Amino acid sequence: EPEVTQTPSHQVTQMGQEVILRCVPISNHLYFYWYRQILGQKVEFLVSFYNNEISEKSEIFDDQFSVERPDGSNFTLKIRSTKLEDSAMYFCASSHGREIYNEQFFGPGTRLTVL
Amino acid sequence: RKEVEQDPGPFNVPEGATVAFNCTYSNSASQSFFWYRQDCRKEPKLLMSVYSSGNEDGRFTAQLNRASQYISLLIRDSKLSDSATYLCVVNESGGSYIPTFGRGTSLIVHP
Numbered sequence: 662e663p664e665v666t667q668t669p670s671h672q673v674t675q676m677g678q679e680v681i682l683r684c685v686p687i688s689n690h691l692y693f694y695w696y697r698q699i700l701g702q703k704v705e706f707l708v709s710f711y712n713n714e715i716s717e718k719s720e721i722f723d724d725q726f727s728v729e730r731p732d733g734s735n736f737t738l739k740i741r742s743t744k745l746e747d748s749a750m751y752f753c754a755s756s757h758g759r760e761i762y763n764e765q766f767f768g769p770g771t772r773l774t775v776l
Numbered sequence: 777r778k779e780v781e782q783d784p785g786p787f788n789v790p791e792g793a794t795v796a797f798n799c800t801y802s803n804s805a806s807q808s809f810f811w812y813r814q815d816c817r818k819e820p821k822l823l824m825s826v827y828s829s830g831n832e833d834g835r836f837t838a839q840l841n842r843a844s845q846y847i848s849l850l851i852r853d854s855k856l857s858d859s860a861t862y863l864c865v866v867n868e869s870g871g872s873y874i875p876t877f878g879r880g881t882s883l884i885v886h887p
Contacts, residue, residue, distance in 0.1 A: 704820060704863065704877040717874050752819055765875075767819035
């Protein structure tokens with residue numbers, strides 16, 4: 662069964678450093694998403710991406726965040742200068758369509774720890 | 777501000793019990809609704825979509841009440857494997873597509 666994969670599973674970084682989180686969406690999906698979940702809190706939408714551009718972004722997705730689809734398979738989230746409060750689980754998701762009834766498939770997540 | 781509220785629980789029930797969760801949403805423009813399941817430190821997985829007429833999938837039944845702005849999930853004949861956190865997700869329609877998650881309701885099914 663096709664699945665979304667994410668690497669690394671755990672990333673530890675120093676405050677102020679740049680990190681890149683990687684995702685490989687399901688191959689025939691067209692819409693890609695990033696979410697974060699701070700420990701013990703709810704899942705929060707960050708950004709959606711389609712046709713090589715951002716479709717929607719939340720208030721959380723400020724200038725320190727960027728997304729990219731550098732090739733035909735990877736979808737990345739870059740955090741330019743990490744802060745302590747960026748420590749969270751980051752989930753990538755993909756869906757075949759954008760319609761609001763489309764199921765999103767989530768990857769296993771990358772746990773980011775900022776020291 | 778759009779809010780999706782859930783009772784965090786935990787709901788602690790014996791095997792075989794029937795348990796129900798509610799989720800309220802504040803944005804009356806919300807158009808689609810889902811229940812996801814999240815196991816500890818794992819990714820959310822879609823349990824079921826919630827349709828206006830209500831829908832059932834095996835032991836799980838989802839209902840939508842637009843007038844009161846809530847959705848519900850009923851689990852019959854609970855299994856140990858149902859132990860998880862159940863997330864309510866609400867989407868708007870139109871130009872904006874930003875899903876809003878509730879904090880989740882924790883369910884513990886014990887022998």
